[in-house]
């Protein structure tokens with residue numbers, strides 16, 4: 346799966362081959378790859394659509410700065426936008442001024458709710474807090490035993506009443522105990538169902554009213570795929586959540602649920618579960634999740650690799666063109682862009698051994714000359730760029746280029762003559778004729 350995704354992003358980068366900027370016209374192909382990657386990561390379809398529209402707007406308006414290629418920039422925009430959408434930074438657990446802080450755990454059966462309750466208990470204990478775990482899952486009696494066992498394991502007290510009390514009554518009594526006995530946090534484990542169910546929602550609402558929690562954390566299994574969207578929507582609409590815990594990220598899920606949860610509820614993912622053990626809980630970091638959703642540890646390294654492949658292929662084509670003397674002004678512009686990506690012309694020249702003392706004035710005049718040529722090429726038609734001989738043959742074309750670029754016709758004549766001379770030289774060198782003047786021969 347990883348390899349397939351890698352290819353998708355390489356394709357996204359290559360979609361910009363030869364383009365100078367991200368535009369409405371060239372962004373579609375790359376967006377298609379992102380769409381596929383997000384769907385593969387199980388982000389829900391409606392969220393994918395919304396995200397793609399946002400990225401399109403951001404990407405098309407983006408300035409592509411010197412040294413960065415549009416393909417590279419595009420992936421950067423996607424990555425940054427994913428991080429932004431997921432909240433940018435880690436969001437800590439609520440900490441109420443009025444003790445105790447009450448945290449209600451919600452979610453479907455099997456999501457990892459009971460486990461997450463114990464994991465949070467341990468985390469708080471390690472921060473020198475005094476949590477109380479409340480077993481309010483009366484629907485599945487085994488869940489109470491499970492929490493009691495986990496509580497013993499982490500040495501955190503569990504409040505449970507094995508009577509026939511309603512879950513909201515158990516929760517309320519748990520809260521009273523916490524207040525009386527100086528617990529600073531109450532974690533209430535509630536009953537899930539296998540699917541979204543009105544009984545469950547009613548129960549959640551009643552518990553919420555009874556204990557007025559500071560947090561309602563929705564626990565979602567990351568392996569559940571596209572369904573995460575509906576689960577989030579239901580819980581958020583009916584109960585109202587303040588955040589989420591995404592579990593089972595030690596499996597091979599790519600974590601697309603994180604994006605769906607955040608987009609649909611607007612609430613942050615606060616923790617991730619990364620194993621069955623009670624220690625396996627980590628704060629959620631949007632940056633890391635963005636890389637995971639995109640399916641790569643380091644997006645940019647990969648993009649750079651794709652970029653290099655494109656450049657190598659370009660260089661080979663360029664070499665062939667030089668040898669066959671078909672190198673034209675369009676190729677010249679491409680080469681200039683490649684040089685610019687590597688830095689300023691002066692910086693580049695200074696890296697060449699023996700050139701480090703090169704005069705800044707010389708560099709400046711070289712750069713001015715290149716700017717002049719670029720302006721002239723900008724005033725040429727595509728046909729003229731691809732066939733410089735058209736300009737050589739027709740003075741009226743040369744005059745038009747001169748006035749369009751703000752230079753004298755004589756300047757254009759000179760640039761054209763130099764260019765053609767260069768083409769001739771290249772051809773001669775590549776066919777083994779040597780440099781003119783060295784063996785006495787002229788082209």
Ligand code: GDP
Nearest residue numbers: 454455456457458459460592593618619620621
């Ligand atoms: P609940 O019904 O929502 O309370 O779910 P449980 O806490 O009972 O968890 C259901 C199953 O998922 C159990 O077998 C847990 O050990 C397992 N589980 C929970 N969290 C994780 C996790 O982060 N990673 C893995 N691999 N398994 C988990």
